[in-house]
Amino acid sequence: MQTHKAKRVEITIEGVMQSRLTDALKKAGVTGYTVLPVLGGSGKSGEWSRAGQVSRASGMVQVICIIRPERLDGLLEGAFAVVERHIGVVSVTDCDVLRAERF
Amino acid sequence: MENLFSLAADNLVSPIILSFVLGVAASLARSDLSIPEAAAKALSIYLLFAIGFKGGVSVAAHGIDARLGLALLAGIILSAALPLVAFGLLRVMTAMSRLDAAAVAAHYGSISIVTFVAATSVLESRGIAAEGYMVAVAAAMEAPAILSALWLVARGGGGDSKGMDGALMREIMLNGSIVLLVGAFLIGWATGEEGLAEISSFIVSPFKGVLCLFLLDMGLVAGRGLRQGGGILTPSVLAFGVLMPLIGAAAGLATALALGLTPGGVTLMMVLSASASYIAVPAAMRVALPEANPSLYLTLSLGVTFPFNLTLGIPLYVAVAQAVTGG
Numbered sequence: 001m002q003t004h005k006a007k008r009v010e011i012t013i014e015g016v017m018q019s020r021l022t023d024a025l026k027k028a029g030v031t032g033y034t035v036l037p038v039l040g041g042s043g044k045s046g047e048w049s050r051a052g053q054v055s056r057a058s059g060m061v062q063v064i065c066i067i068r069p070e071r072l073d074g075l076l077e078g079a080f081a082v083v084e085r086h087i088g089v090v091s092v093t094d095c096d097v098l099r100a101e102r103f
Numbered sequence: 104m105e106n107l108f109s110l111a112a113d114n115l116v117s118p119i120i121l122s123f124v125l126g127v128a129a130s131l132a133r134s135d136l137s138i139p140e141a142a143a144k145a146l147s148i149y150l151l152f153a154i155g156f157k158g159g160v161s162v163a164a165h166g167i168d169a170r171l172g173l174a175l176l177a178g179i180i181l182s183a184a185l186p187l188v189a190f191g192l193l194r195v196m197t198a199m200s201r202l203d204a205a206a207v208a209a210h211y212g213s214i215s216i217v218t219f220v221a222a223t224s225v226l227e228s229r230g231i232a233a234e235g236y237m238v239a240v241a242a243a244m245e246a247p248a249i250l251s252a253l254w255l256v257a258r259g260g261g262g263d264s265k266g267m268d269g270a271l272m273r274e275i276m277l278n279g280s281i282v283l284l285v286g287a288f289l290i291g292w293a294t295g296e297e298g299l300a301e302i303s304s305f306i307v308s309p310f311k312g313v314l315c316l317f318l319l320d321m322g323l324v325a326g327r328g329l330r331q332g333g334g335i336l337t338p339s340v341l342a343f344g345v346l347m348p349l350i351g352a353a354a355g356l357a358t359a360l361a362l363g364l365t366p367g368g369v370t371l372m373m374v375l376s377a378s379a380s381y382i383a384v385p386a387a388m389r390v391a392l393p394e395a396n397p398s399l400y401l402t403l404s405l406g407v408t409f410p411f412n413l414t415l416g417i418p419l420y421v422a423v424a425q426a427v428t429g430g
Contacts, residue, residue, distance in 0.1 A: 017389075
């Protein structure tokens with residue numbers, strides 16, 4: 001089956017920054033993304049878990065978007081302006097998609 | 104003094120406090136006991152709706168007077184001023200950076216609605232009346248402290264502050280807790296005693312049972328916070344977490360007496376001034392001051408000041424309010 005090269009960008013960020021990040025993605029022309037809740041983890045700021053948090057300040061989400069390679073730089077610039085000073089991880093991986101016109 | 108000890112003893116062996124203690128103990132013992140996230144949210148929605156509604160009904164029954172406006176104004180001023188006191192104390196008592204001290208200070212100007220709900224429950228069980236509009240004062244005291252903290256950071260150079268943009272202001276003013284509390288207050292005010300009679304089997308009778316479950320969850324969270332962030336609690340930081348609510352309560356007492364509030368109203372003003380936020384302010388600090396250490400302010404407000412107010416603070420504030428008002 002014919003597949004097409006694309007970039008998969010995963011941004012794990014604090015829940016309070018979610019809407020700011022997705023707004024920045026839209027401004028960068030990225031209209032398709034998926035937001036997933038993050039159950040817990042461990043990193044530079046220590047171990048944490050979503051269970052029992054009373055404040056949404058403590059929650060994390062993961063925003064995933066798959067885009068054409070030529071749009072990557074614009075996305076990263078927009079996203080970095082939002083996530084630069086916050087706890088989180090940004091990663092980019094190569095992937096293949098079936099329907100290129102959707103990205 | 105006898106009254107104070109009696110109140111404290113009654114409070115400590117109440118189902119509400121013992122539920123909280125159970126949560127803390129279970130968490131410290133690393134039990135897998137947990138309240139599902141959605142259930143905890145539903146419990147908090149119930150409590151906010153019930154407390155807001157009952158406050159509105161009380162205003163409908165007793166009418167409003169000039170004190171309502173003055174109490175709102177006083178609450179806003181207290182919320183804005185207390186962070187300045189907290190900031191000064193933190194800088195003198197602890198080795199906290201300016202940024203961390205400002206972030207912590209914001210929490211102590213804002214309020215804990217759960218502490219307010221618990222205090223209301225204690226007043227009700229003792230038959231002490233309070234002004235229904237104190238619910239609106241609680242809502243008004245959420246945000247000004249955040250502005251004070253951002254001003255403190257900006258005054259010190261401001262390089263670490265993102266400041267207050269329109270989106271953040273909207274999130275703070277329209278956060279779900281405030282909208283629900285004020286909305287339920289207005290519904291209660293509009294429908295009065297008749298409205299309360301229609302739903303009292305839902306919002307009055309089960310109230311304390313729901314509060315027990317919610318405080319069980321708060322205990323689990325507080326215990327987890329102490330376990331994970333206990334290392335940052337140096338003796339001076341810990342002392343601040345107990346001293347600041349007493350200073351806040353004293354400021355609330357003076358303000359409430361100047362306003363001429365009832366003993367219940369005086370108690371609630373003391374509780375609001377003594378409590379520290381752990382919902383609205385941490386979220387605002389993560390956006391506006393992301394470099395400030397969240398472990399510091401969450402552990403202090405939720406792991407130290409909240410349990411202090413819940414177990415010892417509330418009976419102390421009730422006893423003092425009764426003593427000075429003769430109520």
